[in-house]
Amino acid sequence: MRERYDVTVIGGGPAGLAAAIAADAAGARVLLIEREARLGGILKQCIHDGFGLVRFKEKLSGPEYAERFIEQFRAAGIDAMTLTYVTAIEPLTDGGFCLTAVSRDGVTAIESKTLILATGCRERTAKQVAIHGTRPAGVYTAGTAQHLTNLRGVLPTKKCVILGSGDIGLIMARRLTLEGAEVLGVYEAKPTPSGLTRNLHQCLHDFNIPLYLSHTVTRVFGEDRLTAVEISQVDDAMRPIPGTESVVACDGLILSVGLIPENELAETLGVALDPRTKGPVCDGSLMTSCPGVFSCGNALHVNDLVDYVSESGEQAGRAAAAFCGAARDLAPIEIGKELLYLVPQQIDRNADNSAVTFYFRSRAPMGKSRLRLQCGDAVLFEKTYPFLRPPEMERLTVDLRDLPAGGALTAQLDSLEGGA
């Protein structure tokens, strides 16, 4: 007889841990599967502080934040399989799923009524950015550099350039400087920085590391090991401007060029993905297009605050525990062009929508602006923001109990600046 669970969580980072704890608390029989040896996900290597300000009102480091959840998880006695990969998932004819999990003990088949995909995200690599030249050693993603420095105790570079101003790159600029490496500069192709303002200050300004906007790396030099990179200025369309090249000698190039939700397993299940978030299209309970399959954390959309990752995990955990296969009446939300994305992307009209939590980002930095949610011509909700910055995700909870029947759902951002 195969093991049968109510909820199986794939991924043991903060999202998966919170989901498992919440589903267990709601009375479900829960299993968590993690491919690495230790639980905690990416937080294991995020040794800097700044986690948990929203939830614990404390500035915790990544490991401290994760271990609080790991301890709760263990105290609840929830089943966990580590060093275990899920290689295949198949829907069962009578509802539920059959998972094939591979571990050191061999291959196990597990049945589960619902699934929570909490697989986090992966980093964009050199292949996804156009850089010419050789492929020498010394080119790392920021996450790899972080893994080497913070978990293995190996400094990957002595003198480096960072491409991309995402938070991980900024954090690594400081971290490498602290450990004695020379960080020559952070180069960002866009005209505005991608990371949080506070990280620009505490990671770059504090250590006099220059930030060059509208600049990119166009070529790498070196046979076995990187010896230099070529930097060019870019135009408005982010195309390198001929004649602006300069060569910077270094032995390391750290790429912090973005994160993409990890959804390989979701794709094998035929889960619909949102081209904006690159994560699954979800309803207010974080259920994907595939009934019984939920998504949370960075697999759903790339978060900048772990507090919201845990929150989305809890939401998914509770919803999975309560899942009974009721028919949905899904209403997609059409979003305006000022919005980079909005999660959830649709609302189940049959569900309890008394407190739907939305996450959104603006496409560009905006001054005073208003978010408005409509059903046909009826305004369901609006909120004014003093400013919006794409690196800083916004979160709000809306009561959508009295959705007017019919009428398309729309969400849009309007600038309230200047002549408007």
Added chain:
Amino acid sequence: MEQLVCIVCPRGCTMTLNDTPDGLSVTGNACPRGKAFAIAETTQPMRTLCTTAATAFPAAPVLPVRVRGEIPKDRIFDVMAAINAVTVDFPAARGDVILENVCGLGVDVIATSSLLSEEGERP
């Protein structure tokens, strides 16, 4: 008049500082912690510091640590040097003191992970 970004929380308020006869005036901060930060920045800037310490355990060659309280910004590299001179040779748990009163600043360096004490008792 001076602009300063508050780094106390992720909101990152941009504050405007003005010297007035009644002391420093701060605007743009969404909460009182911003003002306290602005005053500290203009007198003695303080920072936390997170790093790793070497261990004697091959399975986990480094242990994440941090200072328990804030330290003066201009002493960061002194504290780094002190931490880099330490080897953790006991199975420290989260919160255990790794280095007491680092550089005489009145602040301890503590482990931020139970990584070492938990080797062998995984879930």
